[in-house]
Amino acid sequence: MIEMQVIRAQTADVVERLKVKNFDAAEIIDRILEVDGERRKTQKSLDDTLAESNQLARDIGALFKSGKRDEAEQMKERTALLKQQVKALQEILETLTAEQDKLLVQLPNLPHASVPQGKSAEDNDIVHSEGEVPVLVPDAMPHWELAKKYDLIDFECGTRITGAGFPVYKGKGARLQRALIGFFLDSAVEAGYTEYQPPLLVNEASAYATGQLPDKEGQMYHVQLDNLYLIPTAEVPVTNFFRDMILRQEDLPVKSTAYSACFRREAGSYGKDVRGLNRLHQFDKVEVVQITHPDKSYDTLEDMVKYVSGLLRKLELPFRIARLCGGDMSFASALTFDMEVYSAAQQRWLEVSSISNFETFQSNRMKLRFRGEDGKTILAHTLNGSALALPRIVAALLENNQSPEGIRIPKALLPYTGFEVIV
RNA sequence: GGAGAGGUGGGUGAGUGGCUGAAACCAACAGUUUGCUAAACUGUCGUAGGGGUAACCCUACCGGGGGUUCGAAUCCCCCCCUCUCCGCCA
Numbered sequence: 001m002i003e004m005q006v007i008r009a010q011t012a013d014v015v016e017r018l019k020v021k022n023f024d025a026a027e028i029i030d031r032i033l034e035v036d037g038e039r040r041k042t043q044k045s046l047d048d049t050l051a052e053s054n055q056l057a058r059d060i061g062a063l064f065k066s067g068k069r070d071e072a073e074q075m076k077e078r079t080a081l082l083k084q085q086v087k088a089l090q091e092i093l094e095t096l097t098a099e100q101d102k103l104l105v106q107l108p109n110l111p112h113a114s115v116p117q118g119k120s121a122e123d124n125d126i127v128h129s130e131g132e133v134p135v136l137v138p139d140a141m142p143h144w145e146l147a148k149k150y151d152l153i154d155f156e157c158g159t160r161i162t163g164a165g166f167p168v169y170k171g172k173g174a175r176l177q178r179a180l181i182g183f184f185l186d187s188a189v190e191a192g193y194t195e196y197q198p199p200l201l202v203n204e205a206s207a208y209a210t211g212q213l214p215d216k217e218g219q220m221y222h223v224q225l226d227n228l229y230l231i232p233t234a235e236v237p238v239t240n241f242f243r244d245m246i247l248r249q250e251d252l253p254v255k256s257t258a259y260s261a262c263f264r265r266e267a268g269s270y271g272k273d274v275r276g277l278n279r280l281h282q283f284d285k286v287e288v289v290q291i292t293h294p295d296k297s298y299d300t301l302e303d304m305v306k307y308v309s310g311l312l313r314k315l316e317l318p319f320r321i322a323r324l325c326g327g328d329m330s331f332a333s334a335l336t337f338d339m340e341v342y343s344a345a346q347q348r349w350l351e352v353s354s355i356s357n358f359e360t361f362q363s364n365r366m367k368l369r370f371r372g373e374d375g376k377t378i379l380a381h382t383l384n385g386s387a388l389a390l391p392r393i394v395a396a397l398l399e400n401n402q403s404p405e406g407i408r409i410p411k412a413l414l415p416y417t418g419f420e421v422i423v
Numbered sequence: 424g425g426a427g428a429g430g431u432g433g434g435u436g437a438g439u440g441g442c443u444g445a446a447a448c449c450a451a452c453a454g455u456u457u458g459c460u461a462a463a464c465u466g467u468c469g470u471a472g473g474g475g476u477a478a479c480c481c482u483a484c485c486g487g488g489g490g491u492u493c494g495a496a497u498c499c500c501c502c503c504c505u506c507u508c509c510g511c512c513a
Contacts, residue, residue: 043473047482054482057494061441064493072493079493246433246470367470375452377470 020326039096046089053082109361112335118325131318142345143395144276165281179416184286193257198237201228206240209366211332230263234287247370254291277391284390297381301357314412318342334359345399350392355385
């Protein structure tokens, strides 16, 4: 969430900037400041009352020791009164704090100055395009037909054993999945990321820290019996590795990567968006996460975009990079670049990676800090990106590389697949 | 799942009702000494909230939450976690 001190010091600016995200914060922020003032006032009275109470307790102790029992007994009356006051003040403080938090978590992160105004994906800035869009034969098939033709993915089987959106990969299809995961992880490790294998279920506190709760509750699968959530992305467990930590400045940047299955309910999606591999309830993804010094985070964001561009280049896929507009950005992000590959048979761009700088939005929630030069604790910046999400990559690979001779596998994957063409 | 033991600051670990936010040691940081390194010595050394122009002061926190008491790291209750043994099991 946005830091309280920022809201206090730059109130008007915060309201103004949130407008870029099409969020009218004026009313909430007024209320936050009001509650904040009340809260602080209450805190002061409570502290003062406790201070008096503590002093009395010490005095009474001293009196008992010196044998002045009567005097001590007298003073106890005052203590009883203070005790009542403390209890009342504590209740008020608790209410105010809860209210303030409830309001604060409703505020999306402040967008970076470079974020364009806009409502939807159509208003995103395409900042880069590269690669040749392949010219396909007239009877080219979309990936779901290719998957069937070459017996790579059995959508019906997945539907039968689980439900729609849970495909079963088979034969060379399964091998291609494993190849991509291996390729992505090896590349990330080579780029200096530490590989992790995270839990696929997380507790409430973790889901809250990265911003999935309280907001996007309906997007996650929830195991009620144990109150655990299936992760929608490895970002959640991996970023939470560092929850409540104070890092040393020389440890920054912390670079982590993990492969995981990802689970998303995707409530409300329909139509051509969910056809084939376009949108699934379970999919595979390799994620990269960085924790950086605040001064470096935007350089890092650029590095991450370059890194993912390199992966797409090696996969020989035409891609473009979009700077998301305020309306298309996620709640927690300050600046996001989407990477999209061209899916030639569907003739549309598919998002395969989303790379974001969250600045202190997540670290503030999860108290992820480092110690600065002067010894003070400073909130770190967190960033993450897909590198990469598999299904749409597979879709594009199948569609773009199809020919009468079969589906060609890009060279970079050969060591991982062991075959160069799917026939 | 059953039985027992235990959870204290970055680490080890004292502390069973009253200046204990917490001894001591280690680690870390700064300085002195030193040709350099090491050693030795001196000092600093938790986090958060609040008040004050400031020096500084107050408050909370010893796994989490309640309770007893004038006063709780210390006593009581509930929960969580870790370890050991047994059972079960990929």
